[in-house]
Amino acid sequence: MHKIIDPAILYFGTPVVLVSTLNEDGSPNLAPMSSAWWLRYSCMLGFDASSKTPANLLRTGECVLNLASADMVDKVDRLALLTGTNPPPPHKNRWGYRYEPDKFGTAGLTPIASERVAPPRVLECPVQLEAVLDDARPFGEKDPKYAGLNAPLAIEVRVIRVHVDERLIAAGYPNRIDPTKWQPLIMNFRQFFGLGNILHPSRLSEFPEEAFKPRERLKTGTTGTA
Ligand SMILES: Cc1cc2nc3c(=O)[nH]c(=O)nc-3n(C[C@H](O)[C@H](O)[C@H](O)COP(=O)(O)O)c2cc1C
Structure with missing residues (x-):
């Protein structure tokens, strides 16, 4: 039997993204978040408007979405309850957050240069x-x-460069990620989870993944959104 309830959050399970941006002084900020989804090459990010990341993103127009794998969970957890906003906003103070200017160092993560944007990538993220x-x-x-209450922000970003650990690339398909090799870290409500194995053959995966490429869509006249 279903019951009507009034939960405080509806975080039903999404991948953890470490978003890197640049602060006003050029130093990097890094924030864990999981209100993220992708369609085509665009991604929608949901952020508390008082966080440093949306401020940096709106000011500079650039970020890197570093996707954490399940085996990075301890490092990701070290980034929890930290903010690059100084001083932290009142609600974060109340919830036990503190200002941390060196998120990479605190988490034991390594910044490496990006190619097309100024914020660094996270070396450890596949x-x-x-x-x-x-x-x-x-x-x-x-x-x-x-x-x-202040509304959160929905921030639409467009991916312009994809870097993938070569161990995740599907055999024989240089531009495909093998979903059996990619093990994302999932935030389910406020707990960390990994994914299990494939449950059932997927009929959606019966036509080639390359059918989604824009050139292929134009060639075949399948221009509607799918
Ligand atoms: C795993 C995880 C997922 C989170 N997901 C979100 C999210 O989707 N949106 C959000 O605003 N905050 C989220 N948070 C909280 C932010 O990390 C927090 O607001 C942080 O202070 C942002 O850092 P910044 O102020 O330096 O940008 C999440 C935290 C953790 C640990």
């Missing part, structure tokens, strides 16, 4: 997506339940 800002808007602000 997937590193260099991205630029396309759009940002308040999110969920029409919900009367949250009246009086």
Whole structure:
């Protein structure tokens, strides 16, 4: 039997992304987040508007989306309850956050140069997506339940360079990621999880992945959004 409940959060399980941006003084900031999803080469990021990452992203227009693998969980957890905002906003103070200017050092992660954007990539992350800002808007602000609170931001970024650990590349397909080799770290409500194995053959995967490429779509006249 289903029950009607009123949960405080609806975080049903999404991958953990470490977003790197540059601070005003040129030093890097790094923030764990998981309100992220992708369509085509664009990604929507959901951020508390008081965080340093959206401020950096809106000011500089650039970031790197570093995808954490399940085996990075201890390093990711070291980034929790930290902010690059100094001083932290009142709600974060109350929740036990502290200002940390050296997130890479605190987590034991290594910054390496990106190719097309200024913020660094995270060496230890098997997937590193260099991205630029396309759009940002308040999110969920029409919900009367949250009246009086600052709205979070939905930030749309566009991936312009994809770096992938070669061990994740599918045999015989130089531009495909093998989903059986990619083991993302998942935040499910506020706990860390990994993925299990393939559950069932997928009918959606019966046509070639390359059908999604824009050139292929134009060639075949399949221009609608899928
Ligand atoms: C695994 C994980 C996932 C998180 N997901 C989000 C998220 O999706 N959106 C968000 O605003 N904060 C999220 N947080 C909290 C941010 O990391 C936190 O607000 C942090 O202070 C942001 O850093 P910054 O202020 O330096 O940008 C998450 C934290 C952890 C540990």
